[in-house]
Amino acid sequence: MPILCACPNGHSLRVKDKLAGKRGKCPTCGADFDVPAPPAPPTEGGPPPEPVPAQPTSPPPAGVASEPAVEWRMARAGGEQYGPTVPAVFAQWIAAGRVTPDTLVWRTGWPDWRRADAPNADLPAPLPGAPTEPPPLPAPGATLPPPAPTASQSPAPSPAPAETPTPAPTPTIKPSRPVPPSTAYTLRKRQQAKRRRIITIALALVCVVLTGLLVIATMTNSSEEATAPPASQARRMAPQARRYSPI
Ligand SMILES: [Zn+2]
Structure with a gap:
């Protein structure tokens, strides 16, 4: 592993590490210089650098008063x-x-x-x-029905098994759920986008079905045309047959 150093005149030099501590001559300018010791490998020697505790660049707000x-x-x-x-x-x-x-x-x-x-x-x-x-507890300005009796009436049976069948539905919010005003707008927009997506998918499905019906109808017509000649031949043969029948 070569040692990177510089001569007194600033020329950067690569020196073999076995020359560490010896005196060398710059090949560019001829100046004498001391070859420094190679950098200590990280595996040997001193203890690993202690993790410096992350110093907050900006102190957290001192009081809660500044926050909403x-x-x-x-x-x-x-x-x-x-x-x-x-x-x-x-x-x-x-x-x-x-x-x-x-x-x-x-x-x-x-x-x-x-x-x-x-x-x-x-x-x-x-x-x-x-x-x-x-x-x-009646909320001010809200007409609320009395709390419906729920499963919580049961005298505290281990709640864990009762919860396992119903995973926490945190990400999905039913539209009927009451929504705080700050999120009502975004939720409504999300629902509109979802409705638009459903309509688009439905229209695409209708298009696919109509195309399929068209293809089926075309194939049926062509197959009827394919079977048509024998039928017309039979119709054409019919008068001849009738011609012979009186005899
Ligand atoms: Zn030099």
Whole structure:
């Protein structure tokens, strides 16, 4: 492995590593120079460089005051929606058992609703293990039916087997779900795009079916034409036959 160095006059040189520490002469300008020691291989010698803790280039915002206030909403399986509310109150709702694992939750900044038991639903408080029937809480300005009796009435049988058949439907949101105003627009646009795609596919299918029918009709006609000559011959033969029949 050659040593890269430079002579006093700045000519870059490649020197065989066995000449390390010796005195050499620059072939370009003839200046004497000391060949430096080769760079230490990484496998031998000193300890590996300690990982430098990533220093934040910009300090995080000192206070929460500069950020927009975080609001939480929840939508139960029956469709009742509660909120928005501040994280502290939402934590109380969770502690009171009003948020069950299948409850959809949404907070400021999320594009979509998430299941309360979803791993990325960083709730302000942990979900209680045993889901209990939450007390009805009427949201201001909303006429809500009383919470429908759900599976949560059963006295806390191990919730894990009950959940396995229904995987968390976090990415897909039913159109009937209540949607916070900030996401309602994007959701509506997405639904319109989906409808347009379905119409396009349907039109393409109709075109394919019509083309197929046309092909079948053409083939049927040609096959009829192919069988036509014998029929016309028979018709042409008929008068002759009739001519002979009276005899
Ligand atoms: Zn030189």
